[in-house]
Structures are given as C-alpha cells and as structure tokens.
Amino acid sequence: MNRAPLIFLGVFLALAFSWTGIVLTNQVAYGNLTPIYDDAEEKIFPEATPGVAQRGQLVYQDLGCIYCHTQQVRRLGYGSDIERGWGERQSVPRDYIREKRVLLGTMRTGPDLRNIGARQADSTWHLLHLYDPQITSQGSVMPPYRFLFEMRKIVGEASPDAMNLPSSYVDGTPLPPHSVPTEGYELVPTERAKSLVAYLINLKDTYAYPETFNVFPEEEAEAEQSEAPAEEGH
Amino acid sequence: MASALRIAQSLDPSTSPTSVSRAELSEIDASTKAPALFFLISSVLWLLAGTAFALISSFKMHTPEFLGDYEWLTFGRVRTAHLNTVIYGWSVNAAFAVAFWLMARLSRSVLRHPTLLFVAGAFWNIGVSIGIFGILRGDSTSIEWLEMPSYVTPLLFVAYALIGAWAIITFRFGKSKHIYVSQWYILAALFWFPWLYSIAQIMMIFEPARGTVQALVNWWFAHNILGLWFTPIGLAAVYYFLPKVLGKPIHSYYLSVLGFWSLAFFYNWAGVHHLIGGPVPAWVLSAGIAASFMMVVPVIVTSINHHMTMVGSFSALKYSPTLRFIVFGAVSYTLTSLQGSSMAIRSWSEVTHFTHYTIGHAHWGMYAFFTMVMFGSIYYIMPRLMLKEWPSAALISTHFWATSIGIIIYVAALSIGGVLQGLALNDVENYPVFMDIVELTKKYLLSRSYAGILITVGHLAFAVNFAWMLIAPRAKSSTAPTLFRNPSSMVITR
DSSP states (O other): OOOHHHHHHHHHHHHHHHIIIIIIHHHHHHTTOOOEEETTTTEEESOOOOHHHHHHHHHHHHHTGGGTOOOOOOOTTSSSTTTTTSOSSOOOGGGGTTOSSOOOOSOOSSOOOTTHHHHOOOHHHHHHHHHOHHHHSTTOOOOOOGGGEEEEEOOSSOOTTOOOOOSBOTTSOBOOGGGSOOTTEEEEEOHHHHHHHHHHHHOOOOOOOGGGSOOSOHHHHHHHHHHSTTSOOO | OHHHHHHHHHHOTTOOOSSSOHHHHHHHHHHHHHHHHHHHHHHHHHHHHHHHHHHHHHHHHHOTTTTTTOGGGOHHHHHHHHHHIIIIIIIHHHHHHHHHHHHHHHHTOOOOOHHHHHHHHHHHHHHHHHHHHHHHHTOOOOOTTOOSOGGGHHHHHHHHHHHHHHHHHHHHTOSOOSOOHHHHHHHHHHHHHHHHHHHHHIIIIISOOSTTHHHHHHHHHHHHHIIIIIHHHHHHHHHHHHHHHHTSOOSOHHHHHHHHHHHHHHHHHHGGGGGTTSSSOHHHHHHHHHHHHHTHHHHHHHHHHHHHHHTTOGGGGGTOHHHHHHHHHHHHHHHHHHHHHHTTSHHHHHHHTTSHHHHHHHHIIIIIIIIHHHHHHHHHHHHHHHTSOOSOHHHHHHHHHHHHHHHHHHHHHHHHHHHHHHHHHHOTTTOOSHHHHHHHHHHHHHHHHHHHHHHHHHHHHHHHHHHHHHHSOOOSSOOOOOOSSOHHHHHHHO
C-alpha cells in the first residue's frame, strides 16, 4: 500500500491548523483595528508618527536595538514593568497599529523602551547616552554608537548642535582622548542620530483606550478572575 | 564484545548490514557525492564564519568597547549576522546534505541530474551571503529569524523550491516500497518550510499585517522553523543513524509513528508562547501554552523509543564518533524540549521571558541537539562519499569534548544567569536600580564567552579534520573506520 498521499494529507492538515488558528483568525479578528477619535481632545489616537521619527525607527531597526530592548509593557501583577515605571498601563494591540514594523522584542538586557519618551524626553541626554553610554550610565553593557556622530573642523561659527561632552565619567576617569574633540574641532550628531532620538522621544503610549480600562463591574471582574486565574484580563 | 565487532562492521563502508546490496548503496552514495559535498563544504565554511560572529558578539556583551567603533560590527548587527550564518548557512546546508543523502539511500533512488541540485545549492549560498552582507551594512529587517533583507528573499525561495522538489522527486522514483520514519520527517519538513517562509515574508515584509498580528506571524514562523524544519531533520538523522550504527532495528515502529504525528500537530501551535504577557489576544496565548504542554507527548515517546534502542549497547559509545554525537544530540533533544514546555508555564515565563535564559534554551536546542546530530551524521556520511576514512581520531575526540563541555557550560551559565536576572527584574524592592541587574549578569556573560572559546576550539578541530580528509590521498586498500579506540583491544581487556 502506498501511504505517501495519506502522510502528505496529514502533514498538510497539521500546519493548516495553526496557520488558520494563529495567523488567519487573528488577522480577521483584529487585523483591521482602527484608531480612535477622541471628541474631548479633538485628536485621533494613536497619533500619526512624524516623518523624522519614522526615519528614526529605520535606524533603530538597522542597528538592532531590538536585541536588547523590548517595546511592550506587561499588566500590573505580571512582571514588574509598571512598578519599574516603564509605562502607566499594559500595552494593547491598538498601540501598535500605526507602526510599519512592530518591534515588540524578546530581550531585556536593557530596559523596556515603549514609553521612553514619557520618562526621558531630553534629547541631549539621549545623544550623550548614544555617543557613549558610560557617560550617563557607567557600567552599562549598551554599545557605544559613536559612528552616529561626526567629528569635524569648525568652519566659521560653531554648530548649534555641537555636543557638550563632560571631561570625565562619573567615577572620575577621563574620557578616552579619541572621543573628545580637539581644539578647533566639534562633535555633531548626524541626521541618523537625530532621527533616532526623535523616534525614542516619540515613544509613549499615554492615551487610555476603552480597552485599557477594566470595563466590568467589580464582582463580575472577580468572578472572571477566579474562573481564569492566570488569564490576561483585558 | 559482540556488539563492539558489530559496530566496527556497521561503521565500515565496505560492509553493509542491510538487505540492500552493497553495490546498489555505493551507487546511490556516489550519485549524491557532488551535491552532498557541496552542501557540506559550504556548511563547514559557514560554521567557521558563524563562530567568529558569535565570539565577537559574546565579547561585546560584557565589554561593549570591544570593536566598538565599527558600525558594521555593532552588537545588533554582528549578533544578527551570527544567527543568520549559523541558521541559514551552517544548519540549513548541513540539513540539505543529510536530508538528501538519507532520502536517496532510504528510497533506494539514485539521485538524478545532481548538477541541478548543485546549481540550486549555489544560489542558496549566494543568497545567504548577500543577506549576511546586507545585515552587516545595515539592511536588517529587525524581524527575529527573518533579518535578511527582502532583496534576497526571491533568490532563497527559488533555490529552496528547487532543492525541495528534487528531494521529492528522489523519493518518488525510489525503488523502496516501505516509507521509513526518517523519510516521513524529511518530506514533512521539506513541505512545511516554504509554507512558513512565504507566509512570514508576505505578512511581515511585502504586505505587512497591521499591529501585533505581525508579532504572531513572527513567532508562528520562528518557532516553527525550529520545530517543523530543524527538529524533523535532526530526528530523521537520529532515527536513521542510531539503529544503523548499532546494527539493530529501532525499538518500536508504532512509537515512531505516534511521535511523528503528535509533533506535527502540537508543535506548530506552540510558538506563540514567546508572546506570553504581550499585547496579543489572550486566547491565542492560552492555546499556545496548551500546545507547548502537549509537546511533552512526542518528546517522551521519541526519547523512549531512542532510549530503548540504545539499551544494551551503551558500550558502543566508547568507539563510534557518530554514535556519540548522535546520542548527545538525542538526549539534548529530550531535555531542551521539556525545558521548552516548562517555559510556557505562565509563572515560570514571568521569570525567564526577556532574559538570557531564553538564549541558553535556544542554544540547547539548535546546538546541543541539532548541531551535534549534524556533526554525528557528517562523521558517518563523509567516509561514504569520499571512500576514505577520517584522518585523525584525536581531532574527532577534541571536537567532541570541546563542543560538548563547551555547550554544557554555555547553557548552564546562561540558565543560572538568566534566572537570577529574571528574578531581579521582577523584584523592584531589592533591585530598584536597573544597572544593578546589568552588573549581576556580567559574570555569566563572561562565562559564556569562555564556553564560546572552547566551542571554537572544537570547531577548528572539526574543520581541520574535514579539510584534511578532502585533500588526503585515498588509501590503496580499504582501511578500517576511524573510531575513538580500536574495538579489538577491547577483546584483550575483557
């Protein structure tokens, strides 16, 4: 008996099962989520990402920040994302619908960045940190991104973007000579560095969508909880 | 003693314990020679490149200033280059070689038009090379496991389609009526991969889905390429070589069938456990978690089957390099799969998710299981392709010990470090400052680098032996197989 067709059918069905279940069903169920118009604020949420931040996301992608940073806040009581100040609320699918590429990430060698714009909006800090993480966060294992900056001769007037580097790290050791501009030179961030920082500062999910509130009255929510204790409650 | 002799016989290319005549087998082996060698040589070259990228990324994780000024070698790129070289370069090439060789033998089918396969293989490798180059120059997509830029996708897809079709043709025109379980696994894997790959490419890159549906597709793909491509090929090799080297049949035909179908139906749902706690519908996660638990079934069934086949023949591990690598791989398969299921438990995932523990797990699977099985297979296949023996038993021994001890240290370091990291991350009271957690993990990251150096030593030993074998002249009379030690000396000591 030739069982090859039967095996093939089984093999086909096996993957068809999860393809339908995981991919298609969800695409149909929430692949068309739309932004929400808020009458009070007269704005649409999530807001459109400015062009410069979109370009910044491409830099984030090409440098592989995702391998050390997540962009997803877990609910209160599961992990300590909210206690750490990484967000005011759990992330929901609607937060991501404007993004061409969703960068949830799977590693937290560094902190979650979903709301970095809300807790660190100072672009000078970000630029210093990117130039040499040891300046702002000594002991960090984040790589330096000095190649996003340009050391150039000052012609005429100094650039308004020129970086103001401290002379030493927090523990007193001086910065290595090759990273400090010498007399007559200045250190300026490239367009890529600037757009990356614009992207970071734009990262914040502060708007509360209906689905981010607990919509059930209290007892009902409790009943839900005891039914499915380990379930993520929306 | 009897078992020792049997092993010597079964390992010797000039004798064949099966009913298929020796002449036929060597004709089949000869027909696979050119493409199999091409895939194997490519895989070894990729292995070396991947090892170099691995070491660089590992050093960078504790010493970020190491090669810190080179944009092309920044952590996010070199780590990605590492993953893609060892997966699409080393592992896939080795898998192609092993799958073809097994397929031709088991189907009793002479490989037709091997040149075509050779061309497809060349395209695959050109595609991967351009892809890695693209990642290093900054074109990575930042989609885990699919980082190679979209301009190489068509090339890889066409190359793959040709290779897959060729394997099926080989199977179709075979003389064997019986379909052995290894063939099931290989056929299924060959069929699943293009499906996974094309859907993932379309829904994430060419026509991106909206929002976190992308994340679901991402992990549906990334976990399934492990479970429905590498795992079946690895298991196919174990199912073939274990009984082959031992010279006895697999313990139970029914267990192998049960193992196959339970893997096929449960594994492909499990991937979404990578998103536990994330912004995706809760029910998918629950389904993924359930499927992850169900994975215990195929794993236990398969390992019982392998173990029962081994029972009574453990002493053979002393002689046969193939067996030693394969058994190491098979045991790792069981352990890492059980670990994987446990990682889907919500309360455990709460600790281990987002930490180095996951990286340890990934290497336990892709290295301690899959890669070790491929090494074992290559030790068996090469002498039959080249019609000569491995030049140095000492190098094989170095290879085995360096890689096996290396990977054990690797997994142990990252598992311990990862759990501590995860506990600290969840403990805001005692670890309010993030940098303290970074500090805590450093010594484990450093140990990982040491493990990496050891593994590199093993790879170099392997590569030297491999190259030596390619260029060494063929011995006039047929020589005995290269074993760790000579079984006849056993006779005396016994």
